[in-house]
Amino acid sequence: MTTMTTDQTYAPRPNWFARTEMWLDDKGKGAWIAAMVLGFIFFWPVGLALLAYMIWSKRMFSGKSCTKRMNRTVLSTRSTGNSAFDAYKADTLRRLEDEQSNFEAFLERLREAKDKAEFDQFMDDRAKRNETAAEA
Template sequence: MTTFTDAAPAVSRPGWLARTEAWFDDKGKGAWIAAMVLGFILFWPIGLALLAYMIWSKRMFSTACRNRHQHRNYFRGMGPMTSTGNTAFDSYKTETLRRLEQEQMEFEAFLERLREAKDKSEFDQFMDARARRAADETRRGDALEPSGS
């Protein structure tokens, strides 16, 4: 005869705190930060407690890294240089990427030329203003000196 104590132990369900923590971990670092901000708005000790817990449990730093690795693993094999098996598509993809990289380099060179032209224009304006000030000071100095000594 089996007694109630001999039966297999019931699977314990995690408490509400553990479930809430797991939910926030699933949502990521942004959910933790939003909860902390909301805690500060509602009652500042709650926000402070959440901030302390995030720092103590290293969630402030490790959650984003964990999510980044998960995404990297999820997208593995879908990167720009992996083969799809379709040679026509792969050559099209390679050519398109090469063309886009070339356009990006040309655009960056164009932006650099624009920055240089703007810098030169501003420098020329500065030098012109400086030359005008020097000429004005020279004229004022000549006007103040008595002539014909």
């Protein structure tokens, strides 16, 4: 007979529904949507039930990526006990965040330049059409 000490707690294994839910949560929102679509394809009430559950549990509209980003930030600030490594890690993370913000700024400038070029081309084409219409 197995006995448990007072500091151990018994955690029952989750049922199949909870295990499936955890598995889909680990895979992300795409897995939930894929399961719902497959449910509609094979047996429409299953797809409808999954859709209702996703809306009811707020899985459809939750920003899980923000939560993951926040968890990553919390984990990255945890100390390892080695001050040299912690300083290196902090410096590297700061440098990577700077590179990411610089890259995002570059992409924004690139999008703006492309939009401006497309708009200028549109205005030139429009001016040419107006000139040819005025000559005719």
